[in-house]
Amino acid sequence: MDTLKRRLLDFVIYFALWLLLTWSLDWQGVVVGAILAVLFALALSGLLPKGAERLFSPVRWFWAIMHLLSLLFWIIVANFDVLYRVLHPNLPIRPGIVKIKTTLKSDEAKAFLANSITLTPGTLTIDIIDDWLYIHWINVHESLEDAEAITRDIAGRFEVTLRRVFD
Amino acid sequence: MSSQIGLVPIILISTGVAFDLVGALGLIRLPDVYNRLQAATKCVTLGTFLVLIGVLVHSGWNAMGIKALLAAIFVLWTSPTGSHALARGAHIAGVRLWEGTVVDKYKEDTGR
Amino acid sequence: MTVILFLLIIGCFMCLYRVAKGPTPPDRAVAIDTIGVMVVGICGVFGVVTGQDFYLNIAIAWALLAFIGTLALAKYLEGRGFDE
Numbered sequence: 001m002d003t004l005k006r007r008l009l010d011f012v013i014y015f016a017l018w019l020l021l022t023w024s025l026d027w028q029g030v031v032v033g034a035i036l037a038v039l040f041a042l043a044l045s046g047l048l049p050k051g052a053e054r055l056f057s058p059v060r061w062f063w064a065i066m067h068l069l070s071l072l073f074w075i076i077v078a079n080f081d082v083l084y085r086v087l088h089p090n091l092p093i094r095p096g097i098v099k100i101k102t103t104l105k106s107d108e109a110k111a112f113l114a115n116s117i118t119l120t121p122g123t124l125t126i127d128i129i130d131d132w133l134y135i136h137w138i139n140v141h142e143s144l145e146d147a148e149a150i151t152r153d154i155a156g157r158f159e160v161t162l163r164r165v166f167d
Numbered sequence: 168m169s170s171q172i173g174l175v176p177i178i179l180i181s182t183g184v185a186f187d188l189v190g191a192l193g194l195i196r197l198p199d200v201y202n203r204l205q206a207a208t209k210c211v212t213l214g215t216f217l218v219l220i221g222v223l224v225h226s227g228w229n230a231m232g233i234k235a236l237l238a239a240i241f242v243l244w245t246s247p248t249g250s251h252a253l254a255r256g257a258h259i260a261g262v263r264l265w266e267g268t269v270v271d272k273y274k275e276d277t278g279r
Numbered sequence: 280m281t282v283i284l285f286l287l288i289i290g291c292f293m294c295l296y297r298v299a300k301g302p303t304p305p306d307r308a309v310a311i312d313t314i315g316v317m318v319v320g321i322c323g324v325f326g327v328v329t330g331q332d333f334y335l336n337i338a339i340a341w342a343l344l345a346f347i348g349t350l351a352l353a354k355y356l357e358g359r360g361f362d363e
Contacts, residue, residue, distance in 0.1 A: 020233050020237065021233075021234065021237070021339075022230075023229065023230035023233055023234075024230075075209070075212075075213055076213070078209050078213075079186055079189070079209055079210055079213050082189065082190070082193060082205070082206050082209050082210050083189050083210075085193075085206075086189060086192055086193040086196055086197070086206060087189075087192075091196065091197070091198070093197070093198075093202060095199075095201065095202055095264070095265060097264075114247075114251060115244070115247040115248065118208060118209075118247035118250060118251065119208070119209060119212065119247055122205065123205075124201065124204060124205050124208070124250065124251075124254060125247075125251050125254075126201075126251065126254045126255055126258060127251075127255050127258075136201045136205070136254065138202060138205055172280065172327065176327070180283060180324065180327075181283065183320065184283050184286050184287055184290075184320070187286075187287065187290050187317055187320060188286060188289070188290050188293075190290075190313065191290040191291075191293035191294055191313070191317075192293065194293065194294060194297050194309070194310060194313060195293055195296060195297060200303065200305045200306055200309060203297075203306065203309055204309050207309055207310075207312070207313045211313050211316045211317060212316065214317075214320065215316050215317065215319055215320040215323075218320040218323050218324060219319070219320065219323050219338075221323075221327075222323040222324075222326060222327055222335070225327055226326075226327070226332075229332075230332045230335075231326055231332035231335055234332065234335035234336065234338070234339060235323055235326070235335055235338075237339060238319060238323070238335065238338045238339045238342055241339065241342050241343070241346075242316060242319060242342055245342070245346040246316055246346075248346075248350075249312055249345075249346055249349035249350065249353070250309075250312070252349065252350050252353035252354075253305065253308055253309055253312065253349065253352070253353045253356070255353065255357070256305065256308075256352070256353035256354065256355075256356030256357045257303075257305035257308075257356060259356070259357045260304075260305065260356045260357065262303050262305050
C-alpha cells in the first residue's frame, strides 16, 4: 500500500474520531475538524502498522467479532473466578510464572494475544521475548514439565481466532 | 436529577460497581503485587466497562452515549497494557514473589 | 444512584488503604492505577445523575491521562531496585 493511501486512511480515521467526539454537524465544527485531521495525518507518522490493507477484508472482520465474543465470555468467567478466590476464607491460590511458546507471527497478533490472556481467568502476561510469553498464573494446576498442556490451557482458545484475524 | 433511569441500565451499573468492589477487595486481601494486579485488572476493567455500557444504554445514541462507548473501548484496550507494564516494571525492580509461589521461569531465563 | 456513588467512593477508599500501607512502591502504583480506572466509572455515573454530557469528556481525558501515567510509573520502576 503506497504512502498516499495510508495518509488518506489516517485522515479518515482522525476525522471520524472528531465527528464522534463532537457529535454535531455544525459546519464550523466540521471545518475545524477537517483542518486538524489533515494536519495530524501529515505531521504524525503513520497511525496503522504495515499491511493495513487487511482492514478491508470482511472475513477478517468476521473472525475479529468472533474473537471479541469469546473474549467477552472468558472475561465474565474470569471475574467469577476472581470473586471465588477473593471471597474464599483461605485464599485458594498457587501462583507461579510459567512460559509458553506462541505460534502467532505478527506483532499485532502477539499484542492482542497478550491483552486477551491478561483478561482471562487467572493469568497475567508479564513479558514477551520473541516467541515466548511469560505468564503469571494464579493457580498452577498442570504439571510443570508438560509445556504443551500449559500452552494449550492458556493460549489455545485465542490463537485459533487471532491467527485468522491477523496472519 | 434528570430523567428516570430504566431497569437495564440500573442492572448493568450495579453489576459493574459490584465487580469494582470485588477488585478493590482483592487488592486488599491478596498477598503480593502480581496477584493483586490480577484481581485489580480483571475486575475493575469489567466493572468500569459495564458501568459505561450502562450509561450508553441509559442515554441512547447521542453525544453522551457515544462518548461513554469510546471511553469503554479505551478502558478495555489500555487497562491490560498498563498492567503488563506495571508487572514487568515490578519484576525488573526486584519485587519478590509471595513465598507460596511455585515457579519463576522469568527469573530463570532473564536473570533479573 | 446515590447508593451506587457511595459504593464507588468506598471502593476508592479501599484502594487508598493499599496506597497508604503497600509494602513496596509497585503496590502503590497498582492501587493508583486502579483508582484511575474507577474514577472513569464515577464520571460516567455523574453524567447519568446530572444528565449533562461534559462529565463523559472528563472521563475520556482522565482515562488517557491515567494510562500515560501508569506507563510512566512502570518505566520509572524499571530503572530502580527495591529491596522490600
